[in-house]
Amino acid sequence: MASYLVKRLLLMLLTLFGMSVLIFVMLRLVPGNIADIVFEAAGMIDDADKAQIEAELGLDQPIIVQYLQWIGGLVQGDLGFSYVSEKPTIEEIGPRIPITAKLALMALIFSIVLGLPLGVISAVRQNTKLDYALRVISLSGLSLPSFWLALLILMFCVQYFGTIPIYTRPPDTLWDELLLYSIPAAAVGFRSSALIMRLTRSSMLEVLRQDYIRTARAMGASNTSVNYYHALKNAVLPVTTIIGIEAAFLIGGLIVTETVFNIPGVARFLVEAILWRDYPIVQNLVMFIALVVVVVNFLVDLLYVVLDPRIKYAD
Structure with missing residues (x-):
């Protein structure tokens, strides 16, 4: 087990290194940098002033030097400064991470609570009217884009409640926070619940x-015992994999949902930073999302051992 953990940790580091190189190079392959965008927006054409800004930001240095400076600072905990706000990157990203994390957690809980039991019911009641209805619901969840569903929810709230459930100010209490995030969490979690429902059904069958x-x-075990103790216990492994993938996806996949509901989270901020070519923000946010993905996958692999004692990771 110890050697497996060491190998996985080394693989995680290698994956993060590959992601750092990929995002760093791809950002600089995109035409234009923040100096180009600022000067085009202001209608300026003074090349000397533009070159001075690039020199101040270090954009005139060779790409390998820029990469080593970024990685060196990252290892030391220095994430650099935002090109746009000129504030430390950690001060820009830090307050937004809990917002996205709460929204993603609520969406994941919603998808598990809705998808897992309905998947079991659909499998147990195979080829019944209830099964057909649940399969239609799951197909609808996979077919409906989350942003379209979010817009429908906003229109429904305006029509029947006369209000728009969007983020206007930080919530004062925990209850206000739950109410604020529950609607966007349900909108984005509906697709995940449909995926979990269908996979649970197929695995249970x-x-x-x-x-x-x-x-x-034949030994007289009750249907509840057979379905929820014997069957579900052994059918949950592939479902666990999907839940882990969805958990990692939700951290970076909430871009449209955060935009529609005006939530100042990480995903929405990432798009804004990309538009402004704010390299420190984009690079560190992508690395954060990559770290979440590899850590969640690692935890899912370890969870296999807990769920199924037959699985052993050899030394």
Whole structure:
């Protein structure tokens, strides 16, 4: 187990290194930098002033030098300064991370609470009217874009409640916070719940056909015991993988939802930083999202051992 953990940690570091190189190079392959954007917006054409700004920001240095300076600062905990606000990057990113994390967590909880039990019910009631209805709901969840669903929710609230559930100021209490994030979390979590529902159904159907399930029924085990203890316990591994993938996806996949509901989170801020070519913000945000993805995948692999004792990671 120890050697496996060491190998996985080394692989995680290698993955993060590859992501750092990729995002750094791709940003600089995009035409224009912040100096170009500022001068075009202001209608200026003084090349000397533009070159001075690039020199102050270090954009005139060779790309390898820029990369080493960024990585060196990253290792030391120095994330640099935003080109736009001229504030430390950590001060710009830090307050937005909890907002996106709360929204992603609520969306994940919603998707699990809705998708997992409905997937089990759909499998247990296979080929019944309830099963067909749940399958239609799951297909609808996979087909409806989250931004379109969010707009429908806003229109519904305006029509019937006379208000728009968007972020206008920080919530005062925990209850206000739950109410504020519940609607966008449900909008983005509906797709994830549909995916979890369908995967749970297919995994449960495969397990319910196994010999030990028939043996448990023949020995007089109740339907509840068979379905939720014997079957679901063994069908949950592929579902756990999807839940882990969705958890990582939600951190960086809330761009449209945060924009529609005016939520000042990480995903929305990332798009704004890309438009302004704010390299320190974009690079550090992408690395943060990459770190979340590799850590979640690592935790899911470790969770396999807890859920299924038959799985062993050899030394």
